[in-house]
Amino acid sequence: EKTIRIAIDGPASAGKSTVAKIVAKELGYIYCDTGAMYRALTHQAIEKNIEVTDEKRLVELLKEMTISFEPNGDNQKVFVNGQEVTEAIRLPNVTNLVSAVSAHGEVRSELVKRQQEIAAHGRVVMDGRDIGTAVLPTAEVKIFLIASVDERAQRRYTENMSKGITTPLEVLKQEIADRDYKDSHREVSPLVQAEDAILLDTTSLSIEQVVEKIREMIHIKL
Numbered sequence: 001e002k003t004i005r006i007a008i009d010g011p012a013s014a015g016k017s018t019v020a021k022i023v024a025k026e027l028g029y030i031y032c033d034t035g036a037m038y039r040a041l042t043h044q045a046i047e048k049n050i051e052v053t054d055e056k057r058l059v060e061l062l063k064e065m066t067i068s069f070e071p072n073g074d075n076q077k078v079f080v081n082g083q084e085v086t087e088a089i090r091l092p093n094v095t096n097l098v099s100a101v102s103a104h105g106e107v108r109s110e111l112v113k114r115q116q117e118i119a120a121h122g123r124v125v126m127d128g129r130d131i132g133t134a135v136l137p138t139a140e141v142k143i144f145l146i147a148s149v150d151e152r153a154q155r156r157y158t159e160n161m162s163k164g165i166t167t168p169l170e171v172l173k174q175e176i177a178d179r180d181y182k183d184s185h186r187e188v189s190p191l192v193q194a195e196d197a198i199l200l201d202t203t204s205l206s207i208e209q210v211v212e213k214i215r216e217m218i219h220i221k222l
């Protein structure tokens with residue numbers, strides 16, 4: 001049986017991880033959330049009072065960090081040096097600083113190396129910003145998932161409500177737009193659609209409709 005690598009990139013809150021997890025489960029593949037790795041480093045930097053502008057110290061910190069994932073039902077737990085950080089890395093302080101941390105070239109080269117090791121045997125669904133362009137440029141399936149800022153903010157708002165988080169919709173919109181701007185305008189591996197990626201606009205699609213489209217893209221490669 002053929003094994004493939006599926007790269008899913010796109011802007012913040014476009015639903016990448018939601019669909020990546022479903023597709024990985026159906027195929028029995030590994031799911032790798034690369035954003036969680038940048039978030040884990042950002043979280044550790046905050047804990048250790050390291051400035052997000054201090055590339056040298058961030059890289060030193062990263063080299064001492066093991067980042068691991070453990071399945072948890074349909075989700076994943078995230079650990080740094082054996083300590084669980086699953087929820088901590090989603091908090092607003094991390095979200096608001098992660099783009100500054102991920103802009104550093106040496107931070108990226110260390111994490112890209114780890115991501116390539118995870119994907120070395122194929123059978124992987126990986127989501128992020130630069131998977132199709134930098135991490136797995138020869139991935140068999142590349143998808144660039146987008147949705148309007150309004151739609152992404154609305155989805156995040158609904159998700160937050162179910163968790164008791166009450167950030168106003170307008171604030172979410174601004175945060176999403178800011179992060180997209182920073183991720184798309186950095187010098188090293190900015191967020192950009194790979195030339196051979198398939199663009200999928202999910203603005204008016206349900207999760208199941210998005211998954212179905214991705215299934216079709218995968219099955220012609222298998």
Ligand code: C5P
Pocket residue numbers: 012013034035036038039098099100102103127128129130131179183
């Ligand atoms: O996907 P998620 O929103 O969790 O990613 C958090 C941040 O990590 C992004 O806004 C981006 O700055 C960074 N990131 C990246 N490259 C990736 C994945 C995430 O630069 N492959």
